[in-house]
Amino acid sequence: MSNNTKRLRLWFLCSGCVGVAVALVLMALGTGHIVSPTVLLVLWPPSIAGIADPTTISDKIMVGAFEFGGNFILYGVIGTLIGLCFRGKPDSEGLGTQRSG
Numbered sequence: 001m002s003n004n005t006k007r008l009r010l011w012f013l014c015s016g017c018v019g020v021a022v023a024l025v026l027m028a029l030g031t032g033h034i035v036s037p038t039v040l041l042v043l044w045p046p047s048i049a050g051i052a053d054p055t056t057i058s059d060k061i062m063v064g065a066f067e068f069g070g071n072f073i074l075y076g077v078i079g080t081l082i083g084l085c086f087r088g089k090p091d092s093e094g095l096g097t098q099r100s101g
Contacts, residue, residue: 008083015079016072023047023071046070 023044029035040047046067054060 004087007087008080011079011083012076015082016076018079019071019073019075020068022075023068044071045074 026035026040026044026047030040044067046069049063049066049070052059052063054063
């Protein structure tokens with residue numbers, strides 16, 4: 001596995017964890033303060049699944065997994081794209097550019 005792939009995986013993992021942390025903070029703020037629906041849907045789009053209002057425990061677990069997992073994946077993809085922008089110069093090996101000397 002190349003070094004760039006490892007870095008992109010790290011970007012995905014760290015950004016995904018930030019996404020879960022944002023969801024947890026918004027969930028905690030929602031219980032004590034009124035959070036604007038616009039802010040909620042911009043920072044935590046999968047929270048729209050909470051409108052389903054599940055009744056059984058298994059349904060609540062599935063909706064929670066979708067909400068938090070969706071935010072993890074969404075933030076992870078955005079972080080990976082940012083990581084692609086900051087990956088630096090690509091290696092020149094294998095691109096047909098040989099130095100003579």
